[in-house]
Amino acid sequence: MPVTIYDVAREAKVSMATVSRVINGTAVVKEDTKKRVLEAIAKLGYRPNAVARGLASKRTRTIGVIVPDVSAAFVAEMVRGIEDIANMYDYNILLVNSDAQVDREVNLIGTMWEKQVDGILYMTNVLTSKEIDAFEEAQIPVVLCATEDPERRIPSVNIDNYRSGRDAVNFLLQKGCHRIGFITMDEGFSVVADRRLQGAQNRMRGQELHVIRTGRGRYETSLPIIRAYLEEHHLDGVVAASDELGLAAIHAVQDMGMVVPRDVKVIAFDNTRLAVMVRPEMTVIAQPMYDFGAVSMRLLTKLLQDEPVDNYTVILQHNIVERASS
Amino acid sequence: MPVTIYDVAREAKVSMATVSRVINGTAVVKEDTKKRVLEAIAKLGYRPNAVARGLASKRTRTIGVIVPDVSAAFVAEMVRGIEDIANMYDYNILLVNSDAQVDREVNLIGTMWEKQVDGILYMTNVLTSKEIDAFEEAQIPVVLCATEDPERRIPSVNIDNYRSGRDAVNFLLQKGCHRIGFITMDEGFSVVADRRLQGAQNRMRGQELHVIRTGRGRYETSLPIIRAYLEEHHLDGVVAASDELGLAAIHAVQDMGMVVPRDVKVIAFDNTRLAVMVRPEMTVIAQPMYDFGAVSMRLLTKLLQDEPVDNYTVILQHNIVERASS
C-alpha cells in the first residue's frame, strides 16, 4: 500500500536506481530528470523506508544511548545535548535506562546490537569488564559520557574529576574554612564521585577531611544523615557531590538554626538549575552537562565517518561559579 | 561476517525457517530439534538482526517519543515512565525533542514514519491541525501524553485540567484567602495551562482572579515579574502553574520580607522533586508524571496488539498534597 521507490520510478519514468541517486545524492543526475523525480516524490508523498535502507546499507543512522536514569536532571540535560547534535548530523537516538545495573547494561548493549545502531553513547557509575566485553563482542563504536575508565580503553568525554575535587576543597580553604566536610555517596557507588574525593583528600595535605556518606545521595534520605553528622561535628565548610546533596546540606545547616554561608560555607557539584533555585543560591563546581552529551555525540560522529580524531579522551573544563552559599 | 540465521541453520542441520520458528515461537518445533537450534545459537553467539526482521515483518518494535524538551523535569520523569513500560513490552524508544515548534514537530513525525516506528507517543503545548494531518498521513497509531486535544480526535492520557484549576483555587479559598493570584505562562503558550486557568476563573464565581503572565514560565525571568506584581497588588494566596513558578513565587514573597504561608499562601502544579526541596516545602496539585508516560505507553501497546480498549481518553487523578507553603 505505501508508496515505494518503484512507484516513484514509474511515475518519473526512470529506474529506481536513479531515484535512489537523487535521494541520496550519491551520483550526478541530469538536472532535468532530477526535477522529474523530485516532482514524482512530492506528488506521491514518498518517504524512503529507513528500515529497508538500513538493511541494504548496514547503517541505520540511529545511535544507542544508555544511561542510568533519564529522570535525573544531570542525565536529562546531557541527553538533550546528545539529541541536539545527533539531530544536527541526521541521527536519531534510541534511549534506554539501565539503573546502573551491570546485568541490565550488558543486556541493553545486546539490544543495541540487534537494533543495529551505528554507535553507542554510554554512561554509568561503574564501568566493569563485563560491559567492555559486551562492547567488544557487539563491535559497535562507543563513547563514554561523564564516565570514568581509568584504563582509557574506550573513547570518552569527561572532566578532570580528581582536579575538580581538589579545586572544591581549595576554594573552601581559601575562604578561610578549617573544618571541612565532603558529602558524597557510598564508596563504590560512583567512580566519578570517588575520584573527586581522592582529589579533595589530596588537597587537604594530611589534615582531616570529614567524609559524610549518604547512600545513593538522594535529598530526602541524605538530609537527616547530614544533619546528624553536623550536630556531632562542628564544620565550617562542606563540599557536596551534587546539587541535590548541596541543597540537603544547606537545609540541614538552616534546620539547626545556623546560617549559610556565615556559619557553614557550601560548595556543590553540577550546577543544574537547582543551584539557583535555592536560598542562598549555591556556589558550585559547574559541570558541562549539556556539553558532555553534545561533545560525545560529536566525537561519535567523527568515529563513524572516519574523520580524524586528535584526542580519544577529551577532558572538558569545569569551573567554579561563586554564589551566595560561600 | 556477522553470523546470520543461515549460519545457525547449518550448524543445527535444519532449515532457516525452523530457526526462525524457534526464535519467534511462531509454530511448534520438535523438542529435540529446538534444543539443537538453541545450542547452535548459543555456540555461534547469534543475534537476530532487528532491521532485517523489521523489513520482513513490518514491525520494528520501536516507538517514537516526541516531546518538547527532555531536560525539563516533568518531561524527563514522563519519559522514564514510557521507557519502563516500553521495556516491559519489549519495545525501544526513539526519543526526539521538538521544542514545541510546529514545523519541527511535523518534521519529526515524518522522521518517525521513515524509521517505521510501530507507534508514537506525543506531547506538545498546543496541538494543531498540522500535526493531526501529519499523523493521518503517516498512518501510525498515536497516543497523546499530558496534552490537550479538545476534540478528542486522538487517544490520550491526561488529568482533568479544568477541574485541577478549580481545585487549586478552591483550596486557597478554603484556607481563607481573599485576594488570589494565578501565575502562569503567556496565553496560548500551553493549552493545558490555559485550561487550568479557566477552571480557576470558574471557581472564583465572578470575584477577581489576578492573572500573572510570565512568558514561558522560567524561574529566572518569572521571579522579577511576580515580585513586581506583588508589590503593586496585595495578594494573600497564589496558585502557580508549575513547581518552578511556585518556587519563584515563594522567593518573590520572601524577597519582599514577607512570610510564606503566613502572608501569602502558595500552591503549585506538578510536584516534581523540586517541591520538597524548597523551604517551606510546597503544597501542590500533584500530577502523575511518571504515570502519564507509563499509562500512555500501555495504552499504545493495546492499540498495537488490538487488545480491547475501554477508554481512548483516559483521565488520571490529580490530588492535592498539602505541605508547609499553605
Added chain:
DNA sequence: CTGTTAGCGCCTTCAT
C-alpha cells in the same frame, strides 16, 4: 548519466 541486477537478513506462505 542511467538502467539492470544482486543481495541485505529475516518472515511467511505453501508444500511436503
Added chain:
DNA sequence: ATGAAGGCGCTAACAG
C-alpha cells in the same frame, strides 16, 4: 514438524 522459495524496500556494484 520441517523445508523451499518468494518477497520486504532499498543500496550498490556493474554495465552501458
